[in-house]
Amino acid sequence: MGQRFLDLRDLSHYYGAFPALQGVTLQLPPGRVGLLGPNGAGKSTLLKILMGLIPPSSGTGWVFDVPLADDRDPAANRRLRQLIGFMPEADALIPGLTGLEYVALAGELYGMPRAQAQRRAHEVLGFLGLEEARYRPVEGYSLGMKQRVKLAQALVHDPVVLLLDEPTSGLDPAGRDAFLRLIEELGRDHGKSVLLSTHLLADVQAVCEYVVILAGGRVRGEGTVSQLCARRHDRFRIRYQGDPQRFRQALQAKQIRLLEEADAGEFRVAVPDNWTNRRFFELALATGGVIRCLVQDDETLEELFLRLIGN
Amino acid sequence: MAMISEQLLRYRTWHGQFQQPIYASLALARVSLRMMLRRKLFWGLYALALMVFFFFFYGQYLVVWIQQQTASQTIFLGGIPVKLENLTKFLDRLHLNGTAHTYGNLIWFQGYISTVILALAGSIVIGNDFHYRSLPFYLSKPISRWHYLLGKCLGIALVVNLLTTLPALLLFLQAGLLYDWKSYYFTHLRQLVGILGYGAILTISLSLLLTATAIWVKRTIPLIMVWTGLFVLCRMLAGFLVDGQQLSPRWRLIDLWNNYYLLGLWCLDADRESIRPAAQPEFAEALLTVTIVAMICLGYLRQRIQAVEIIG
Numbered sequence: 001m002g003q004r005f006l007d008l009r010d011l012s013h014y015y016g017a018f019p020a021l022q023g024v025t026l027q028l029p030p031g032r033v034g035l036l037g038p039n040g041a042g043k044s045t046l047l048k049i050l051m052g053l054i055p056p057s058s059g060t061g062w063v064f065d066v067p068l069a070d071d072r073d074p075a076a077n078r079r080l081r082q083l084i085g086f087m088p089e090a091d092a093l094i095p096g097l098t099g100l101e102y103v104a105l106a107g108e109l110y111g112m113p114r115a116q117a118q119r120r121a122h123e124v125l126g127f128l129g130l131e132e133a134r135y136r137p138v139e140g141y142s143l144g145m146k147q148r149v150k151l152a153q154a155l156v157h158d159p160v161v162l163l164l165d166e167p168t169s170g171l172d173p174a175g176r177d178a179f180l181r182l183i184e185e186l187g188r189d190h191g192k193s194v195l196l197s198t199h200l201l202a203d204v205q206a207v208c209e210y211v212v213i214l215a216g217g218r219v220r221g222e223g224t225v226s227q228l229c230a231r232r233h234d235r236f237r238i239r240y241q242g243d244p245q246r247f248r249q250a251l252q253a254k255q256i257r258l259l260e261e262a263d264a265g266e267f268r269v270a271v272p273d274n275w276t277n278r279r280f281f282e283l284a285l286a287t288g289g290v291i292r293c294l295v296q297d298d299e300t301l302e303e304l305f306l307r308l309i310g311n
Numbered sequence: 312m313a314m315i316s317e318q319l320l321r322y323r324t325w326h327g328q329f330q331q332p333i334y335a336s337l338a339l340a341r342v343s344l345r346m347m348l349r350r351k352l353f354w355g356l357y358a359l360a361l362m363v364f365f366f367f368f369y370g371q372y373l374v375v376w377i378q379q380q381t382a383s384q385t386i387f388l389g390g391i392p393v394k395l396e397n398l399t400k401f402l403d404r405l406h407l408n409g410t411a412h413t414y415g416n417l418i419w420f421q422g423y424i425s426t427v428i429l430a431l432a433g434s435i436v437i438g439n440d441f442h443y444r445s446l447p448f449y450l451s452k453p454i455s456r457w458h459y460l461l462g463k464c465l466g467i468a469l470v471v472n473l474l475t476t477l478p479a480l481l482l483f484l485q486a487g488l489l490y491d492w493k494s495y496y497f498t499h500l501r502q503l504v505g506i507l508g509y510g511a512i513l514t515i516s517l518s519l520l521l522t523a524t525a526i527w528v529k530r531t532i533p534l535i536m537v538w539t540g541l542f543v544l545c546r547m548l549a550g551f552l553v554d555g556q557q558l559s560p561r562w563r564l565i566d567l568w569n570n571y572y573l574l575g576l577w578c579l580d581a582d583r584e585s586i587r588p589a590a591q592p593e594f595a596e597a598l599l600t601v602t603i604v605a606m607i608c609l610g611y612l613r614q615r616i617q618a619v620e621i622i623g
Binding site: 051071074078079081082086091093094095096101106108110111113116120124127153155157186189 | 331
C-alpha cells in the first residue's frame with residue numbers, strides 16, 4: 001500500500017541547550033525494526049516523541065500516516081497512541097489485580113468497551129500462553145510470565161505498531177528465546193510493525209529485519225542487518241598456506257589490523273586506506289607462502305555497533 | 312474439532328470502535344473501588360460505618376415513636392416518674408430529629424470512618440502506582456494525567472459518598488416519612504442540598520488530599536502518620552490554642568476536619584450559635600483554607616504526574 005511505518009524528517013529535540021536528537025531522518029517500511037544505541041544515544045527521547053509524550057523541537061514525523069502529536073492536540077495524540085501498543089521496560093504491574101483484570105483494564109484504558117476488553121483479554125492471554133494463570137494475581141507471576149502479560153496489555157487493542165522497550169530484560173536464555181520468537185511471530189505472521197528498543201545486539205539480530213543505530217542523538221547507521229554489515233570494503237578474510245607467524249608479522253608491519261586469527265592460516269584483517277589486494281600476494285610471496293583464499297569480509301553487528309559508537 | 316480449537320488459540324484481530332477517554336476514568340474508578348472492597352481488613356470498618364448509620368436511623372425512629380406513643384403519658388424509669396419533655400430533651404441533644412445537625416453529625420462520624428479507610432487504602436489505590444512503578448502502564452495509554460487523576464479520585468469519591476452522602480440521604484428520606492412528608496421535604500429542601508454539598512466538599516477535599524499524600528509517601532504506615540497528623544494532631548493543637556489558650560478562633564483553621572464540618576453546617580443552613588465548640592472562624596475563612604489546601608494538592612499532582620517519565 002506504500003504506507004511507511006516511520007517517516008521522520010529532520011527530527012530534533014533539545015533539553016535546554018542539550019541536543020538529545022539532531023536531524024533524525026528515517027523512512028522505514030512496515031516490519032520489525034531494531035533501535036540500537038548506547039545510554040544517552042537518544043533512544044528514549046525518540047520513543048517519547050513517537051508516543052506523543054513530548055513534541056519535537058523541530059522537524060515532522062508520521063507513524064503509518066498518523067502525524068506525531070503531543071498533548072497540545074489531544075485528539076491527534078489519542079489517535080497516535082491508539083495506533084501503538086507500548087510495552088515498558090519498567091515493571092508496570094498492578095499488585096492486587098489478576099492477569100485478566102490487568103489486561104482488560106489496559107483494553108479499557110485504550111478506549112475499548114468493557115465487554116470487548118474482557119473478551120479480548122481472554123483471547124490475548126490465551127495466545128500468549130497465560131490462559132491458565134489469568135485468574136492469578138500478577139504479583140505471583142514468574143518473570144517470564146510478567147513479560148508476557150506486559151506484552152498482552154500492549155496487544156489487547158490490536159495495535160498496528162508494537163513499541164517494545166527492552167522486552168527481554170531479566171529473562172533467562174530459554175525465556176528470552178521464547179519471547180523473541182513470539183515477537184517475531186507477531187511481526188511476521190500477524191502483520192504487526194515492531195520497534196524493538198534495546199541494547200542487546202543478539203535480540204536485534206534474532207528478530208529484526210531492519211536496524212537503526214543511534215548515537216549522540218544522530219542516526220549513525222540504518223538498513224538491514226546484512227546491508228549494514230556488508231558495507232566494509234576494508235575487511236578481508238584470508239586463508240594462507242605457509243608459516244602463519246611470519247605472515248602475521250608481515251601484516252602487522254604493514255599497519256594491517258588483525259581482527260581475528262581462527263585456525264592456523266585463517267585471518268580476518270582490516271586494511272588501511274589505499275591498500276590494494278595485490279599486496280597480499282606480494283606479502284605471501286615474501287614470507288614463502290601462498291594465498292589460498294581472499295574474500296571481502298562482513299563485520300558482525302557488534303563490530304559495526306562498536307565502530308559507529310566509537311566514532 | 313481440533314482445528315477449531317487450534318484456531319481459537321491463534322491471534323485474532325479486533326475491529327471495534329474506541330470510546331472517549333472519560334470511560335477510561337470510569338474504568339479506573341471501578342478498579343480502584345474493587346481493590347478497596349476486596350480487602351477483608353476494611354470490612355470491619357464498613358461494618359462500623361453501618362452500625363453508626365443504624366444508630367442514627369433507629370435513633371431517629373425512636374425519637375419520633377416516643378413522641379407519638381407517649382405524648383400525654385408519664386414514663387417511669389426504675390420506678391421514678393420522668394416527664395416526657397425531659398426524655399425527649401435528652402434525645403434532642405443527640406439531634407436525632409431530622410434537623411441540619413442530624414445530618415451534619417452523621418456525616419461527621421461517617422466521615423471519620425471513611426478517613427480511616429482512606430488512610431489504609433491510599434497506598435493500595437494510588438501509592439502502589441508509584442512504589443511499584445505502575446504509572447507507565449496508565450500513562451502510556453491514550454489518556455492524559457488528568458484522566459488518570461479523575462479516575463483515582465472518582466474511586467475515592469465513591470467510597471466517601473457510600474459512607475457519608477448516601478446514608479445521610481437515606482436518613483433524610485426516613486425523616487420525611489416519619490414526619491409529614493408533604494411539608495418536610497419542601498421545608499427542608501435546604502438540608503437536602505446541604506447533604507449533597509457537605510458530601511461534595513468531603514469528596515473533593517479528601518480525594519485530592521489522599522491522592523497527593525499517597526503519591527508523596529506511597530506506603531501505608533507513613534500515610535497513616537500523615538493522616539493522623541492532619542486530622543488528629545492538628546485538631547488537638549487547634550483545641551489547645553483556641554479553647555485552652557483562648558487565642559483567636561482563626562487558629563482553628565489548622566483543623567481541617569473542623570473546616571469541613573463548618574462548611575457542611577453552612578451548607579445545611581445550621582444556626583451558627585448552635586455549632587460546638589463555640590469559638591469558630593468565619594465560614595468564608597474555612598472555605599478559603601479548604602480551597603488553598605485543594606489548590607496545593609492539585610499543583611503538587613500536576614508536577615508529580617508526568618507522562619514523560621514513563622520511558623526512562
